[in-house]
Amino acid sequence: MVRFNPGSPYATTRWDPFSELTHLQRTLSRAFDPRLARRSTEFPAVNVSANDSEVVLTAELPGVDPADLEITVQGAMVTIKGERRETPAAEGEQYHRRERDTGSFSRSLELPYDLDPDKVRATLKHGILNVVMPRAEADKPRKVSITS
Amino acid sequence: MNSRSNQIVNKEAQEPGRLERTRNRTVFSPGVDIRETKEELVVYADIPGVPDDKVDITVEKGVLTIRGSVPETEKSGAHSLLLEEFETGDYERAFTLSNEVDQENIRASVKNGVLVIHLPKAGPAKARKIEVSAS
Numbered sequence: 001m002v003r004f005n006p007g008s009p010y011a012t013t014r015w016d017p018f019s020e021l022t023h024l025q026r027t028l029s030r031a032f033d034p035r036l037a038r039r040s041t042e043f044p045a046v047n048v049s050a051n052d053s054e055v056v057l058t059a060e061l062p063g064v065d066p067a068d069l070e071i072t073v074q075g076a077m078v079t080i081k082g083e084r085r086e087t088p089a090a091e092g093e094q095y096h097r098r099e100r101d102t103g104s105f106s107r108s109l110e111l112p113y114d115l116d117p118d119k120v121r122a123t124l125k126h127g128i129l130n131v132v133m134p135r136a137e138a139d140k141p142r143k144v145s146i147t148s
Numbered sequence: 149m150n151s152r153s154n155q156i157v158n159k160e161a162q163e164p165g166r167l168e169r170t171r172n173r174t175v176f177s178p179g180v181d182i183r184e185t186k187e188e189l190v191v192y193a194d195i196p197g198v199p200d201d202k203v204d205i206t207v208e209k210g211v212l213t214i215r216g217s218v219p220e221t222e223k224s225g226a227h228s229l230l231l232e233e234f235e236t237g238d239y240e241r242a243f244t245l246s247n248e249v250d251q252e253n254i255r256a257s258v259k260n261g262v263l264v265i266h267l268p269k270a271g272p273a274k275a276r277k278i279e280v281s282a283s
Contacts, residue, residue, distance in 0.1 A: 045233035051226040060234055062194040062261035087192070090185045099179035100194055112230070127196035127261015
């Protein structure tokens, strides 16, 4: 599970020198070994971005049928669960290369914001999952009007 | 699945020695399965994000080349990135084909980001009967 550092410069406006350093390190390691930096330990690899009103998660899920995919959102936690099926082998079939993995997977991420599970929209197109999760109304940043 | 997940992670395509790419974009070598039955070879390649019309398959001089380009997504400026584990880029990979493949009847389809190419085997060279005409 990935947990966002609540003090991260992305999550709040507070400056955190350690996450700045982590970010720098990541940038540098990517510069020297792009393959290493891109490697994720969990499947599927995800990209997550956010603004004031929503969090957007994208994941590469080639070969996963929408019917075999399940997304659950609870509080600030999003779980992607599914299965990548293999085309059944014909009789006497043999493999020359086998680089694509199959099987079931599950991954949970805790996001820095509470989400509104009723308004989550997900699409799976060309093997790319795109989940748009609006932030919970109560958790959104609010502008405070100042009275003189 | 996690233990082997590194295999799924995008691998950058090898730059052909004498060629340079015109687009300044990362190009990945898609992971493939190659399976053989009595009738055909089937290549499965993971090309997530490539629409059907952006897949380019060529067979030239016995080399099968798969190319797929992922359309640039407009960057939504207001979004800040929280986590970036994968990069998008184009896909490219080439294989040499043996003479066994019937290069005229190659079929391909894309479904859920997986390209499937059927390469039928050429029938056994038919014994040609040569008529001998009586003189």
